[in-house]
Amino acid sequence: MDSVPELLSFAAQVFEKHGGITERDDNHVMALLPPGLARSLDLPEEVQLGDGAVPLLYGSPVLDRLIQVATKKIPLIFGRIEVPYLKKGGFEQLIGQDIVFTNGQVRVTGRAEARTSYMVLICRYVALSDERKEGLVEVGTHEGTGAIIEDFESLWPEFRPEFYTLGKVPPHFSIHLEQTISNAMQKARVLAEEKLIDFIKSMQRRLHRDVKNTREYYEALRKEMEASLSHHNLSEAQRHERIAKIEDLPGEMARKIEDLKQKYKIQVRLRPCAALRFLVNVVQIMAGIRFRKHRRTVHLTWNPISRRLDPLVCERCYESTRSVHPREKDSRILLLCPSCAQKQ
Template sequence: MEALRGFVADMLESEGAAIAPLEPDGLEVLTPEPLRAALGLPELARLGFGATLPAGAISIGLEGDWLDRFGAVLGERGRFAERRLVVAENAVAPSDPERLLDCALDLPNAVWRLQEAKPAWTRCLLLAFRYTAISDEKREGLIWLGFNQGTGAVIGGDILGRLRTLLASVADWHVPEPDTRHAAGAAWDATTFAARVQPLVEHHVRRDLETFVNAMRRRLDRDCARVHAYHDDLRRTAQLKLAALGTAPGEKAEADRKRETMRIAAIEREYAAKLDDLRHNYALRVTVDWMQGLALFAPVHRYDVLIKRRKGERIIRIDWHPAIRMIEPPPCDWGPGVGRTRLVCDDRLHLTDVSGQAPCPSCSKSWCRACHPAGCPRCQRAV
């Protein structure tokens, strides 16, 4: 919780509060009136951030509504920024670029050739999203994802982790200069941005929620089985009574048969209502909100790579980052683009994930999802 404590201290101090550290893992705060009203704090308050709180301290954590309160104080400030990454002048490019590219690029149905290698500037976009999943339980989480807008590559995994660690460790903040902006190229337009971000956010949220959803399904199956066993036992008992009455004559026997028939119908209605209640209780609702973004202008060593597929050719760009000494994965025209394997389509030489050129489930024709995003071009089956 040291990071949260530092964040709260910086935020309160910037809003005019007087801050003093308090052990263990706490702050003593003297807050002005506007800040007191926004956060719901007394004028003199003690805040605790660890498992052991100082005497009389208010517990501050990621749970509850504290993040929402801090967000209301900050408003839109700090949600988006631009930064230029400074790298030591003695940073040397890899001596064997083809070997480096061979580790980063896997094209099972195409070949590649290195065309050119040169230093360059690129514009990277790092984004943070907060998701909230509510079913019979609640799960919240934060995901980070990134893009190189100069090459179209997805920045994730170790590359994103190392970049974030590097940025957090460097105190100096350098604003990008006009020459750097021009060299890095233009940012994506809104259409391109939405088309790239939405599927990647969905991919990361689904992956993060996989354990949560599996546990929810196990609880749903358990409750459905319990409800079914209970009502099945009631229904079986009523059916046995109805069968025992058989075709016995008399008004009393007819009334008993009618009663048991109505009881069976009532049990079935109650069973259906209980299942509806379970479906409503376990219905999963997921909301995703953008939290923060950083446009990072970074020096890179850029490789222009020629891709050949049958008689077609195209050139892609792949960047090596000297600040973290890592190379990005190849760009991806369809799919999350988080791995190194790409398939190249015949028509427009799109680079896609393996699933982006899988056979159609209806007619078994392999087709490129980047060329035909709506559905299979042969049988018109929708995606």
């Protein structure tokens, strides 16, 4: 069987990104792999993919391992969600409700049922300070666009997905996940910080308390030492020594306070630990946008899990947005989030 050219170039990218040397033509990839990479892919260090050698096909175990490597070896679970109902009409009303286009005219021009894929990325966060706090956060994303789908992570179990065994995964999943994972990680960081609010406040409270106690301690010490200067049995040398000590106190206190700040400093580490990937039947809606003298078609997705339109992704910063601001750039329409639209 012939290998899929797109997969061969994907394999070459993965090899090169991880230190391999590759040579490719239309039908095959030859590569020299570093030993560690060869081991994780279960391939020889000198390998030929495609063209009569190891074929590279959708669903093949080699491809699954390449995807694992490309997605930083996060364990992946694949499944399919069958939905009982796909919305048939009334999409016009959802524009202006689920997604708002400002200053542009939008008209629904068509609908089609389609299959797409969503990912739930599960991340572990660890906050290190004087104490340690850890937990998990989950983020749902649309794999094609990288849009963050609110509540997807809590809604999917209701639909009882069917899971695929490795090697039997159908070819409909996207192999380019960099943007999706990067968007999901950003969202996960925000969620982790929300979960850490009480922890952060408690560390700040303790720091504040310890700094206050330190200041009071040094203030009392200074007063006591100053009072002792009036003892008449002090020699001149002893007096000078005490005065020098008193003068050192502010510096010493500042160092103690700096130590406390280090002690209560909070470091948050976030690491993806698993991804669930689902094929889902959706309704794709074609919408025509008119902005000034320009026209453009945009594809919107009606998501049967959240039962609403998915947000779009800003074409400048890739943030998900339900408030879309058309702008003109190089005689075409660019769709931006509110903050990018404002900056322009």
